[in-house]
Amino acid sequence: MNDWLAGPCRVPDQTAADAAAARQATLTKPPGSLGRLEALAVHLAGLQGSARPNAARVRIAVFAADHGVAAEGISAFPQAVTGEMLRNFARGGAAIAVLARELQATLEVVNLGTVNDPGEIPGVRRHVIAASTANFCTGPAMTEAKLEAALAAGVASAADAVATGTDIYVGGEMGIGNTTAAAALACALLGESPVTLTGAGTGLDAAGVARKASVIARALDLHADADTPRERLRRLGGFEIAALAGAFIAAAQRGLPVLVDGFIASVAALAAVALRPDVRPWLIFAHRSQERGHARVLEALGADPLLDLHLRLGEASGAAVAVPLLRMACALHGSMATFAEAGVSEA
Numbered sequence: 166m167n168d169w170l171a172g173p174c175r176v177p178d179q180t181a182a183d184a185a186a187a188r189q190a191t192l193t194k195p196p197g198s199l200g201r202l203e204a205l206a207v208h209l210a211g212l213q214g215s216a217r218p219n220a221a222r223v224r225i226a227v228f229a230a231d232h233g234v235a236a237e238g239i240s241a242f243p244q245a246v247t248g249e250m251l252r253n254f255a256r257g258g259a260a261i262a263v264l265a266r267e268l269q270a271t272l273e274v275v276n277l278g279t280v281n282d283p284g285e286i287p288g289v290r291r292h293v294i295a296a297s298t299a300n301f302c303t304g305p306a307m308t309e310a311k312l313e314a315a316l317a318a319g320v321a322s323a324a325d326a327v328a329t330g331t332d333i334y335v336g337g338e339m340g341i342g343n344t345t346a347a348a349a350l351a352c353a354l355l356g357e358s359p360v361t362l363t364g365a366g367t368g369l370d371a372a373g374v375a376r377k378a379s380v381i382a383r384a385l386d387l388h389a390d391a392d393t394p395r396e397r398l399r400r401l402g403g404f405e406i407a408a409l410a411g412a413f414i415a416a417a418q419r420g421l422p423v424l425v426d427g428f429i430a431s432v433a434a435l436a437a438v439a440l441r442p443d444v445r446p447w448l449i450f451a452h453r454s455q456e457r458g459h460a461r462v463l464e465a466l467g468a469d470p471l472l473d474l475h476l477r478l479g480e481a482s483g484a485a486v487a488v489p490l491l492r493m494a495c496a497l498h499g500s501m502a503t504f505a506e507a508g509v510s511e512a
Contacts, residue, residue, distance in 0.1 A: 220332050228338050230408075233306065294311050337426055421447070449491075
């Protein structure tokens with residue numbers, strides 16, 4: 166059942182990275198003067214196996230799902246919002262839909278299960294697992310079969326991205342209650358306290374955050390015997406978090422660079438790396454979210470995000486905003502003249 170997970174991730178192409186670094190040294194600028202844009206181009210060169218990397222063809226996949234833990238009153242918004250947002254994505258009214266249009270990126274929206282199922286929506290792929298996960302305060306969030314189905318949804322998305330010639334894969338999520346699931350899973354994977362990682366999510370006040378941390382503490386106590394990353398993901402995660410983890414692993418296995426969004430996507434990345442450590446080189450972290458636990462998750466992953474714009478929306482919106490940086494890094498790297506071409510004297 167889990168044969169795909171045993172497959173190794175691709176090893177970045179050091180020859181291509183070295184060639185890109187050598188090209189950087191010949192461009193008409195002082196060495197290192199373009200800072201992280203230079204390093205980003207070299208990194209992408211190694212991932213794409215090309216001395217001149219590209220970020221033109223971007224695939225954004227947004228996985229939507231509901232969470233049983235919403236019954237504990239951990240969100241400022243009703244659970245019906247998840248299903249309603251699926252329609253908004255399809256109509257083009259959501260932030261990520263606007264950003265995808267501006268980027269001329271492919272936007273894939275996947276319905277993994279909502280409590281108010283909107284049915285067939287043009288532009289939304291149905292991969293419904295259940296109406297929601299179970300309430301992890303009373304039992305595991307997912308059965309083994311449901312976890313496998315969620316992971317498989319992510320694998321299918323990444324595989325399709327590779328088949329259609331994608332340069333950069335971006336994963337996003339939507340689901341009322343998913344910051345609670347992400348914080349609980351991060352606590353379990355990192356051995357952290359809920360007080361440290363629990364944030365406001367959709368806009369909780371201080372009392373709401375405290376209640377949310379208490380709910381997570383109860384769940385961690387209940388599932389304290391979960392002793393593997395996969396079991397922690399099964400018991401405390403969400404369908405969309407598992408789908409993202411599956412997509413990140415599958416992308417790395419196929420040699421597709423991943424641009425990681427905010428807190429929830431980073432927790433999915435944390436789970437993916439816990440399941441397969443060789444995923445890590447394929448992950449580029451887009452931004453530092455305002456959600457409280459994100460800094461600690463980034464630290465655990467050794468990640469230095471590209472942006473810090475005080476974002477906390479999710480939906481892959483922060484990653485989408487970072488795509489132009491990747492494109493500019495590639496354009497500068499590929500199109501600037503060398504000293505020899507420009508007839509400019511070198512130092």
